Amino acid sequence: MGADDWSALAGVSSTVLALAAVVVALVAFRSEHQRARFEAARALHHDLTTGEVAAARKVIGSLHYGGFGAASAPVDWNEALTSYFTLLWCFERIEAGRTALVRGVVRSGDPRSEAVDYLDALVAWHIAEYACGFAIARRKFADASAQEVSDVDSTSGFSRLLLALQERGLVDRAYGAGICAGAGCPCPCHQQ
Numbered sequence: 001m002g003a004d005d006w007s008a009l010a011g012v013s014s015t016v017l018a019l020a021a022v023v024v025a026l027v028a029f030r031s032e033h034q035r036a037r038f039e040a041a042r043a044l045h046h047d048l049t050t051g052e053v054a055a056a057r058k059v060i061g062s063l064h065y066g067g068f069g070a071a072s073a074p075v076d077w078n079e080a081l082t083s084y085f086t087l088l089w090c091f092e093r094i095e096a097g098r099t100a101l102v103r104g105v106v107r108s109g110d111p112r113s114e115a116v117d118y119l120d121a122l123v124a125w126h127i128a129e130y131a132c133g134f135a136i137a138r139r140k141f142a143d144a145s146a147q148e149v150s151d152v153d154s155t156s157g158f159s160r161l162l163l164a165l166q167e168r169g170l171v172d173r174a175y176g177a178g179i180c181a182g183a184g185c186p187c188p189c190h191q192q
Ligand SMILES: [Zn+2]
Pocket: 132, 133, 180, 181, 182, 185, 186, 187, 190
């Protein structure tokens, strides 16, 4: 092997080494990026299950499952209305966060979709519950104050979230945002 051959070989191997370093850096970057995406998904679910949102869930839960008419428990309507919007705004944050996560996904099977799958699996049953729960709460607000709650802007995030999860087959399509079909509604509150 001549001197030229050796220097060509050295050139090739340093190129291979440089490429390998780029691949290692890329894998580290991707796994760091992936970790950040899972952390974002986890934080969105955490928001739904802790603090003032958890307190709001108790209030809306007793409205949702508390029955109608004379048999229903007494309600602090100011607190109930605050709780209703607290929960709607939490779903609005989840929808915005999910949209940001989805934006980076090119196709299904893309590793970046794993954080979206994780978030969807965590929040699906909550979304199903509140599809009916919000509708029941709205009906009770209307019964109590003889006027509709003006919540059109606040409900749009929840509606988009419900639709997205229904399209993925994670939430029963019989649920409608802000509408409870009564006998046709799959929510367990109707089986009481
Ligand atoms: Zn229902």
